[in-house]
Amino acid sequence: MVASTSDIVATLRAAGCVFAEDEARLLTDAAGDADQLADMVARRAAGLPLEHVLGWASFCGLRIAVDPGVFVPRRRTELLAWQALKLAEPGAVVVDLCCGSGAVAAAVAATVPDAELYAADVDPAAVRCARRNVPSGHVYEGDLYAPLPAALRGRVDVLIANAPYVPTRAIDLMPPEARLHEPRVALDGGADGLDVLRRVIDGAREWLAPGGHLLVETSEAQAPVLLGAAGFAGLRPRLARDTGLTATIVIARAPQTTRTPS
Incomplete structure (x- = not known):
């Protein structure tokens, strides 16, 4: 079953994500299918930085690739x-x-x-x-x-x-x-x-x-x-x-x- 946006937002908010709505949108856009989306939401809710889950960070209008374990540009x-x-x-x-x-x-x-x-x-x-x-x-x-x-x-x-x-x-x-x-x-x-x-x-x-x-x-x-x-x-x-x-x-x-x- 595909999780609704409201369910994703609720999961992220419960995990302490301040910008849960924005993160839900980014994760949904990045996921290739429902299974991948569920996995990404779970990893983010477990505390992995959003940029490590997405695989990129926004910086000066660019998408910067950020691998797991690499410092996230602020x-x-x-x-x-x-x-x-x-x-x-x-x-x-x-x-x-x-x-x-x-x-x-x-x-x-x-x-x-x-x-x-x-x-x-x-x-x-x-x-x-x-x-x-x-x-x-x-x-x-x-x-x-x-x-x-x-x-x-x-x-x-x-x-x-x-x-x-x-x-x-x-x-x-x-x-x-x-x-x-x-x-x-x-x-x-x-x-x-x-x-x-x-x-x-x-x-x-x-x-x-x-x-x-x-x-x-x-x-x-x-x-x-x-x-x-x-x-x-x-x-x-x-x-x-x-x-x-x-x-x-x-x-x-x-x-x-x-x-x-x-």
Whole structure:
């Protein structure tokens, strides 16, 4: 028997899905038949992220493939993408670190003509996903800058990083969808949440072209620390915010002159 829309909505609402009506519509549209729909509803009601059930997430008007176990791109990260798109001119060299599913890199590929696009992530599952989402780019597996081609040093116009920034102690307070179904390496930023972002900032000068920009997502509370770190690293930082998305971005520009070797 085919479940009615009202039955699906009731099942999802009972499972705690806030936007049950919208989710019911998406699941119904995605299902190939009644059996598949029943299975998808059951998996969602059991707590699997909607994007993992559907197999995709909406991001900057694109459908981004998201495999089970891969970090789901957040709506607030669209601010990171929009700011990067403002700075990336045609033909720009763009690097997306901690790329996850490749959502930001995909937005760049879809918008910036002739972009020379590179991405990297330490999670093999994320790398496989990103390679599907960004077939025109080069996606590497490894820790931050380590897997990037050495020839990129001093050539990167826009360097993007949506690195983990949740403090370790706060992981257990996250919604079960994230805590149980996304890789911890994509969430845990260390004691104060900034371990990985500090490393991103520390290494940025070596990779940025003169006048190039580093963009990192963070929280409002953490932003002052990163502004200071960027200034200490010889970059000129500023903030971008979107209250509707509850998003905060640190944007740091490299000097116009090439760094003098020590």
